[in-house]
Amino acid sequence: MVSALFGAMESGLIYAIMALGVYLTFRILDFPDLTVDGSFVTGGAVTSVMIVSGISPVLATIAGGAAGFLAGCVTGLLHTKGKINSLLAGILMMIALYSINLRIMGRPNIPLLNETTALNQGRSLWDAMQLDSIISSPLKAIGLSSFLPTSFFILVSIGIVVIIVKKALDWFLHTDNGLALRATGDNAKMVKSFSANTSNYVIFGLGLSNALVAFSGSLIVQYNGFADVGLGIGMIIVGLASVIIGEGIFGKKSIARTTLAVVLGAIVYRVILAVAMQLEFVKASDLKLITAIIVTGALVLPNMWSSWRERSERMKKQKAMQQSLDEERRNEVATAQTD
Amino acid sequence: MKLLQLKQIEKVFYQGTPDEKKAIQGLSLTLNEGDFVTVIGSNGAGKSTLLNMVAGVLFPDEGMISIDDKNVTFVPEHKRAKWIGRVFQDPMAGTAPNMSIEENLALALGRTNKRGLRRGVSSNRKKEFQQTLTDLNVGLANRLHTKVGLLSGGERQALSLLMATFTEPRLLLLDEHTAALDPARAEHITNITQDVIRENNLTTLMVTHDMEQALQMGNRLVMMDEGQIIFEANEEEKRQMSVQDLVEKFQQIRGKALADDKTLLHK
Numbered sequence: 001m002v003s004a005l006f007g008a009m010e011s012g013l014i015y016a017i018m019a020l021g022v023y024l025t026f027r028i029l030d031f032p033d034l035t036v037d038g039s040f041v042t043g044g045a046v047t048s049v050m051i052v053s054g055i056s057p058v059l060a061t062i063a064g065g066a067a068g069f070l071a072g073c074v075t076g077l078l079h080t081k082g083k084i085n086s087l088l089a090g091i092l093m094m095i096a097l098y099s100i101n102l103r104i105m106g107r108p109n110i111p112l113l114n115e116t117t118a119l120n121q122g123r124s125l126w127d128a129m130q131l132d133s134i135i136s137s138p139l140k141a142i143g144l145s146s147f148l149p150t151s152f153f154i155l156v157s158i159g160i161v162v163i164i165v166k167k168a169l170d171w172f173l174h175t176d177n178g179l180a181l182r183a184t185g186d187n188a189k190m191v192k193s194f195s196a197n198t199s200n201y202v203i204f205g206l207g208l209s210n211a212l213v214a215f216s217g218s219l220i221v222q223y224n225g226f227a228d229v230g231l232g233i234g235m236i237i238v239g240l241a242s243v244i245i246g247e248g249i250f251g252k253k254s255i256a257r258t259t260l261a262v263v264l265g266a267i268v269y270r271v272i273l274a275v276a277m278q279l280e281f282v283k284a285s286d287l288k289l290i291t292a293i294i295v296t297g298a299l300v301l302p303n304m305w306s307s308w309r310e311r312s313e314r315m316k317k318q319k320a321m322q323q324s325l326d327e328e329r330r331n332e333v334a335t336a337q338t339d
Numbered sequence: 340m341k342l343l344q345l346k347q348i349e350k351v352f353y354q355g356t357p358d359e360k361k362a363i364q365g366l367s368l369t370l371n372e373g374d375f376v377t378v379i380g381s382n383g384a385g386k387s388t389l390l391n392m393v394a395g396v397l398f399p400d401e402g403m404i405s406i407d408d409k410n411v412t413f414v415p416e417h418k419r420a421k422w423i424g425r426v427f428q429d430p431m432a433g434t435a436p437n438m439s440i441e442e443n444l445a446l447a448l449g450r451t452n453k454r455g456l457r458r459g460v461s462s463n464r465k466k467e468f469q470q471t472l473t474d475l476n477v478g479l480a481n482r483l484h485t486k487v488g489l490l491s492g493g494e495r496q497a498l499s500l501l502m503a504t505f506t507e508p509r510l511l512l513l514d515e516h517t518a519a520l521d522p523a524r525a526e527h528i529t530n531i532t533q534d535v536i537r538e539n540n541l542t543t544l545m546v547t548h549d550m551e552q553a554l555q556m557g558n559r560l561v562m563m564d565e566g567q568i569i570f571e572a573n574e575e576e577k578r579q580m581s582v583q584d585l586v587e588k589f590q591q592i593r594g595k596a597l598a599d600d601k602t603l604l605h606k
């Protein structure tokens with residue numbers, strides 16, 4: 001159970017990068033981009049092929065992200081220059097990428113277990129510095145030894161990467177260009193009247209989003225130890241689930257708050273999934289069904305909760321009003337009697 | 340000096356279909372620097388179409404448009420915006436609702452300044468915004484962080500007007516920008532408009548359905564019908580005219596009554 005939870009948190013952190021990309025399109029650009037299912041795999045495919053052919057894994061990871069950027073830009077071009085409806089542009093790119101990913105990989109599956117990945121490299125550095133014992137000794141001292149994972153490497157290293165990505169995104173969205181990008185999703189007609197080329201912002205925004213998605217895919221492939229062409233199926237739903245769960249639980253007051261919420265949402269989603277998978281009657285093949293149920297819950301529950309709260313608020317007011325009416329009535333009766 | 344020139348503009352919608360509509364027909368108009376022209380006309384006269392072509396939202400089928408002697412006929416909207424400030428009729432149209440007042444203002448600065456990776460709302464800019472809003476005196480100065488979507492229609496139009504003008508455009512286009520407001524707010528925005536235009540000596544093209552306003556504001560008046568300018572009045576002539584004169588003028592020229600449901604409702 002403990003290891004399942006830690007595993008969920010680790011993969012949650014990696015998927016958080018993908019969720020930030022989905023947040024950028026769905027929320028900031030108001031563009032329901034389905035390229036994600038394809039570009040996630042593209043990132044992993046490019047990275048794994050490069051690693052297998054002996055190129056530096058860090059470079060391979062960066063190249064994975066760059067491939068995603070290109071894929072996103074193509075979706076943006078289809079939409080802005082080709083005037084194709086946003087959903088359709090994403091779907092077209094998604095199925096095109098399925099073939100392209102197979103081309104890149106050359107076969108449906110590439111194992112990386114015997115290769116040196118960026119994560120392996122980091123881990124050897126980590127082990128050399130004996131950071132695990134430094135982290136776990138104080139925790140062991142307070143009697144938590146049975147709750148500790150075998151290594152904190154992924155949590156810490158990917159955690160740092162996620163924080164950097166989140167901060168960079170927060171920063172960018174507050175620059176002059178970032179403001180124009182946000183306004184493009186908010187009121188495109190208006191930004192045009194303020195000298196912004198909205199098409200370029202849509203293309204760039206989609207590129208950036210899919211770069212994050214592909215980067216996440218590249219890390220997942222290295223984390224799992226294999227690349228698979230079917231890895232991206234339903235990825236968009238996972239990203240949306242993270243955004244919706246995160247916003248629902250942690251709020252969306254400001255950009256910085258929302259990006260944090262999205263990251264935490266991705267982790268919460270993985271943890272819920274891990275807990276569900278621990279249940280006796282749940283089979284591995286139920287995964288997609290559970291995903292659908294979680295997303296539906298995330299969409300429906302906050303609404304139900306707030307309308308329930310409103311109603312109970314109204315009931316309370318109603319009662320108070322009735323009481324004051326009764327009070328008045330009693331006073332009237334009392335004064336009538338004294339007269 | 341000639342600032343805006345429109346020469347023999349033609350615009351047809353749905354050309355070659357049964358729905359064909361000649362929106363602008365052989366229209367020519369010149370604005371000199373500092374001119375403030377009010378535009379009136381019946382519904383469907385082509386006033387918005389005219390402004391949209393000046394702004395580059397639409398391109399004319401025939402004719403030429405130049406700004407500061409530069410041919411801009413087919414320059415796309417976002418490039419032309421460098422010289423043009425605009426306020427729309429719909430208070431929702433001119434601002435980004437999910438962004439704060441200060442973010443909207445920073446965005447508006449991008450009309451003339453090239454956008455880069457500098458912080459949009461820097462502390463310097465923030466002080467400037469605060470000052471500008473204080474000068475505007477519409478009670479927004481202490482609400483820089485407020486999301487624009489939460490503002491009233493009047494507040495939004497005031498902000499839109501500020502966003503369109505505080506970077507001093509060469510040309511200001513106003514398309515019935517007070518039409519969606521209640522009379523008191525409309526008057527307030529009208530006053531602000533007049534002040535802003537006078538202070539910055541902005542060359543302005545303003546569409547209005549309020550003939551009283553069209554006579555009082557600006558130094559020239561243009562009356563449109565069926566895509567043509569049918570009557571023009573200069574400052575002197577304008578001063579002599581009443582709304583009644585305008586209505587009669589229209590009837591005399593077109594042989595029909597000026598049909599503007601908004602005007603009728605107004606009077």
Ligand SMILES: Nc1ncnc2c1ncn2[C@@H]1O[C@H](COP(=O)(O)OP(=O)(O)OP(=O)(O)O)[C@@H](O)[C@H]1O
Binds near residue numbers: 384389
């Ligand atoms: N994008 C468009 N496509 C097709 N027809 C249009 C378009 N824009 C305007 N028209 C038509 O062109 C004519 C002129 O419209 P326009 O909006 O310029 O009139 P207006 O003078 O602004 O009227 P109003 O006072 O109602 O705002 C109308 O008949 C209108 O239906």
Ligand SMILES: [Mg+2]
Binds near residue numbers: 386387388514
């Ligand atoms: Mg109009």
